Amino acid sequence: MPADIQDVKQVAEALGAKFDEFKSSNDKRIEAIEAEKTKLAGTVESLNEKLSELDGLKSDLEKEIAAIKRPGATDDKAVSEHKTAFLQFVRKGKDEGLGELQAKALQTTVDADGGYAVPEELDRSILELLRDESPMRSVCNQITVSTPDYKRLVNLGGAGSGWVGETDARPATGTPTLAQIAAVMGEIYANPQATQTSLDDLFFDAEAWLTAEVAREFAEKEGAAFLLGDGTNKPKGLLAYTLSTDGDATRAFGEIQSIETGTAGTFTSDQLISLIYALKKGYRAGATWMMPTTTLFTVRTMKDSEGNYLWRPGLEQGAPSLLLGYGITENEDMPAAAADANGIIFGDFKRAYTIVDRIGTRVLRDPFTNKPNVGFYTTKRVGGMLVDSQAVKVLTMAAP
Template structure:
């Protein structure tokens, strides 16, 4: 089974082999194939890491008194060291490799923090994914560092081939016009009211039956996701991610009829090129879903039902005009009477929008500031960015002008 290192070595060898010249078409095609393989291998390894995290017993879990003895597990010194750091704020030698290179101090954890091990990180990412809908359906790029990324883009949808007479030259075509997209890495931090860190009592932390890792991963993941949710939907792109529908000219409803109608929904669907509708979906918030589910036909029956439902069936969840939907509470509320707000999106979101996450997440444990109240403070940082990568793949939904 090939590993990430195997694939990256092949990619490097391919580029090095073309030193001093342009890559051939075959080499470019081979490199693209390797990129796809690298993405697949990374996803596979993430799944394995998540599965390993699920199998890990909670700290202090009772051991079965009878039955066959399981073979010894692989060395868990790093995980145990990190749990000890979460409980006490005191790092040990096993955490040396987790020290981030930009730490403010080489000896005090509360001043510099430590990068979280893979299992803990995956719990945070999963909790973020469960909260933010857009992050689940867009293209996700994981990088080891936060360096600015640039890549070329092209829109050639206006061009096509043509029939030419024998011996005649073609005409009317255009040269390829390339654009450029880039991703940065903005820092998101967990915090409570007034920007204070997460605080847990020492009594609770010292209870060995309490799964501290799971609780902290859940809380940190939710708070990071809550901070990112609005940015992924409507972020300005200035010192924050560019939102899914920010700056797009929204598709208006079909007519001036008050409220949202069936014809309006059809207008939205057929505003996306059929090339992108095979993997299309809706994205809006729960208030917009409620408005859509209230649409009724001339007989007063709800239009909202699954593809296989009959008119007498109860309203179904999951499909709207044969397309799945995603709820993201960061999207604005529907306003069908105004075209100043893009309240939803429809199309191939994975093709159209990309989220970049830096793989390292840093946790700082501070046992001193609230020591007199017997509390330990926790703060976590992660870096991410997102942008529109192909706005022909989806459309923004808006109100009437």
Template sequence: MSTLLTRALEKRANIWSQMQEIQSRAETENRDALTAEERETWDRMEAELTGLSSDIERMERAARMDAVQRDQAVVTTAGGDSEGRDGDQDAAYRDAFGRFIRRGMSALSNEQRELMLANHSEIRAAATSPGSAGGYFIPTDTLNKITETMKVYGGLLSEVNVITTASGNTLNWPTNDDTANVGAILTENTQVTEQDVTLGQKDLGAYTYTSKMIRASLALLQDSAFDTEGFIARKLGERIGRAVAAHLATGTGTNQPEGLFTNATAGKTGAAGQTTSIVYDDLIDLQHSVDPAYRGTARWATSDSGLKVIRKLKDDQGRPLWEPSLQAGLPSTLLGAPVVVDNGIAAPAAGAASVGFGDLRAAYVARQVAGGQMMRLEERYADYLQVGFLGFLRFDGTPDDGAAFRVYKHPAT
């Protein structure tokens, strides 16, 4: 864990402790409300807490992405010290990939080809030339950095049940809901009644997601002073990630995956007038609309704008329902359950399902085929002295156990 993240967590914990002290003081003195000074202090600390929470979530997300990229670059070989071997493998992979980006597979040795093939699941590519299309990578007297505009996406993918298959053939599995059937007392000399088990079936296909193509000039690949391969690989992966994330939450199921929220059962519908609001009792009702069999591993799921509404809610004693995490790697909680933020989920609005609760792994299953891959189009643009790169991922997802998940739905008016 980085020093910056540790300090941010400690600072957030300290602020939260001070806010709790203000609340406890009012309860000890049997007051119905905070004083004007306490309210001003509370509001200031709450604003600071919000900013810190956003920073912490961003740093934790970056750490997870970095860990995934390093894991994907490991190739297993026999013998030697494991720590030193991993470092050698990382260096060898970077050298092999740099050669591949600049000159293609034909420039690699047999060992480098095997290394690249073993790590084919990484989505990698490069850029194009003048100006904003890539020329800014070529050094003049500029700062040795790249400014990247960010926009958060995803969240659900790390919580649902994801399986990886070697091929994209249709994947079928049986389903059964026998919860409505119960046993009975049998009187003496009475024939046992029959009650059949009803089976169903679900399936997953494999939609092909593409990052769209990027063309890179050979001059750019040779002259760039930046980690062009790492930068463009990240951009292609993020493009595919944004497309997948949107469908995981609200995909229609027609020519794309069906989202977790798309046809989910409403566990609670807000009262008239609550088109953009949520009340404390609604969340309690939503939580208890999910059977206790699932609640032990259940999570909340909402967008950042939905979380903003929820964070302002307080219980009957005036205590915030949302509790920030005070430890790295642990999510913040709402009514005792972790909160997953995914901006593919609808924001609070008339008729929208903006909050969900349930066991996400039981409720939704996603399938990807052999990880993401990259294609290098060398001959197609040879007369332009350019190379084309594109990433793709074969992926599908569908709700699985509908009883494991319920949503809060805002009224139409």
């Protein structure tokens, strides 16, 4: 049964109640004698896990409601015929006329090395699922291009200006400095397998199966690459760019500022606040946190100097849980708290990092390699690029 607003309200109420219980237990843990502390620590850990579960459930229900309200695609005749022929190719391997229908629907031809373009509606569904599954896609800017590569110019400033009197001469000022940046592209592939018997079954939803399998496999690989990728046959990840302790005024373009905690593997609430204010005011409006779940467990127990918890649950529909007033993206590809770990990122990810998708996902049907299974070798070209290195800050848990 589809989710509705009442479901979200009930989960939000349960989240609020569980947070109150969590605060009470954690306060007791802090104030308890050593004999009681171990017992209460287990309770707090259990409640912490339940908070994550309820927080995630609330977000999932809100996504489900949004998906129900999203208007469906309006296929014209050519697109509809292409989709029908493509699904016949998936089920039976019949591709008579598919190339011509693809050319009419997508203005593209069959690749020289074989394979067919996924119909536009299915391709869009894969990207939507990737956006839901991949933490980086959920917060970063995304564009789709029709060329193998993508470049853009960035203005580094330096035009110069000055004050003059009414009749004074106006000498020429400096020329703005422009830099060209390029997305680091790579080809990602998945090869899900299904038996021909299942494909012959009319009750087997081949479209949904292929979309979900490809999206899941792509999301796992892409998510790690957009954060940690080394740029070799894959995108260069956000944390793979050079980190520097220099401030915005002196740091080179393309380097991200790292704020060191001064202690190996740990951080304080004051350092989280410092990370916020290291970011220029103009970026804070769209800023969010990014950290792994284990680090989120830690920050949920933190308080400010007046005894208030830094983390607050989102109790209204559409309202995210907040840390110091900013939303949180859980990303299990983020390094866990440890010596020298770049364990927390804060900033406006949409302005910092752009994900570049080459239009078109292609499928090659392979009924021979892994009999009796039919393989669907699916490929997509995708890249990533750091666009604004001032838009995010990294908390590095390192000693001086």
